[in-house]
Amino acid sequence: MSNRKVVITQQFFDEESVAYLKANGCDVTVAKLPGGKPDGSLSHDELVGLLSGAHGWIVGHAPVTRELLAALPDLTVISRRGVGYDRVDVDAARDLGRVVAIAVGGNEAAVADLAIGLMLGVGRRVGESQEAMKAGKWSILMGTDLTRKTVGLVGLGRIGRQVVQRLKAFDARILISAPRPDEEYAQTMGLTYVPLETLFAESDYISLHAPLTSETRFLVSDKTIPLMKSDAIIINTARGGLVEDAHLLAALREKRLGGAGLDVFVSEADSSYKPVTEELIRLPNVAATPHAAASTREALALTNMIASQSVVAVFDGSSPQANRIVVDGRPDGGDPGSRR
Template identity: 60%
Template sequence: MSSSPGRKVVITVRSFDADALDWLRGQDCAVEITDLPPGKTDGDLDQGELCRLLAGAVGWIVGHARVTGALLDALPELRVISRRGVGYERVDIEAARALGRVVAIAAGGNDASVADHAVGLMIAVGRRFRELQDNMAKGDWTILTGGDLCGKTVGLIGLGRIGRSVVRRLSGFDARILVHTPHPDEAYARATGVTYTSLADLLAASDYVSLHAPLTPATRFLIDATAIAAMKPGAILINTARGGLVEDAHLLAALRSGHLGGAGLDVFASESDRAYWSVSQGLLAHPRVVATPHAGASTREGLARTNRIAAELVVAVLNGGDPAPGRCVADGRRTTNQR
């Protein structure tokens, strides 16, 4: 589906709302929206399909597709890649810089949505919602005893925009909040009452451990068998960040052994590594797991915000300007101009 003539911008994400679409078209952009098959994302498109869709495009609003150096090299007219989301581990940032492209993220658009989701998973797992409903559907209305979130110790690994949004929400639960981050902000701690601590101390003391860190080589499988063994017996793990932060096979083993009290998962290692597919299936089958399909950011309101931000980022670059502060992760225009 395309619009009137103009600067070609391709959108390969679902749920791109009419308001953001109309705004983008009003900025002299010829918009083409990819018709994805049911149950598929742009991450399922191979390089040949992406090259065909993006031929002649100067802007691309992308979801989960892998943006490789080879793909960028094959698309010389593409000037800006705008990620509708905040993660960019699937983008070859160095290649984008070397080829003079701009890569931007829709930071700030989905903070509230993901933070709500994280706290919702804490409550759902702690109060055993899944087990209770599954039992009721079988005719067993026995009351299972869960646990309060109120008054508990919650450990947050990472304290970016979403982590801080979670802190605000937890203030209403009288929770003690521990934080492990490479960049502690003492003024923020004084204002909010959070306590910075080591990863080891956080794991040992927390009733809930919630992940809000980016996926990097340093954080891949940050939560593995060793980290899980250090967690408080009966603790609950929440991951709404990136699947690769947790070694899911080790998590499944800890749930089956009873060491952990449950897990709330919006992301899985199998999203980027199909070798973990059977592990994901085991997690989904476990009664103490509440799972969603990477849906934490996907509210009507959150998508509307990120759609508009992603569109504005594209137009800013096409107009010769800069993405808004905090939203540019690579600007090859600077690199190539300096050579």
């Protein structure tokens, strides 16, 4: 029992998942974060204080750095309630013998639902219309359809494929740009793989579903926005940093783009962009949510349980599901590498 102390710093962790951990011999602490702030805003010292002596950590958006891992020698497994791990130093985890897991299979449907919702919300000018109505102006603002439009998806992973399923109901022409084309899937679903430049040029809606890497950082910027239609709508439910938000802001103000639906922002990782985010969300042709795409009751309950199962698997001396392992630094664990 003594080597099964689990600290949860993620918000909205349900009782069923806590009960699962306790039923498997875990001593569980759900951290009460100051002011209800997310764990991504905690300092190194605050995290060390919360996690001292912990063997398992269920984490949200806190940075998992080499310095932090070195300060927590008892920590065996870091389990993310989510699928991104760009804030995790995977090399450090490997070097220091830790296991890092992600919650694959828990929130893809919720994120795909919001991506479609943002397309519809921006295209039909829902927020703008409501603000006008609040001001007593009931005149109709002309929107644009999603039905039979060209939609370009950058990336075709688990979430991208869920978006494809939903778009089929809109009879959309779907263009894909992805590093490893799946021609059989494309033929079955009626998709067309195209170079990124073609996707940008021909799409009415551009939805981003790629990981944030050195190659994809600022994928949408002053270098690529000129390729797009002047009424194109950008959707980003993937990662802040795929879009250069300052360039997007300028393009929207100057009517070089039609609108944007944004769930993620550069300012989440770079506070110098906070004024840009504040200006973006004030624009009438922007629909914004606070990195909430995966945050539905159903999705959170499922990802909480998946994260908990990964912790218990490591404590039991086995491994989480293969596609949920980011890195396994245990001497006999091997290294399946990145399986996003």
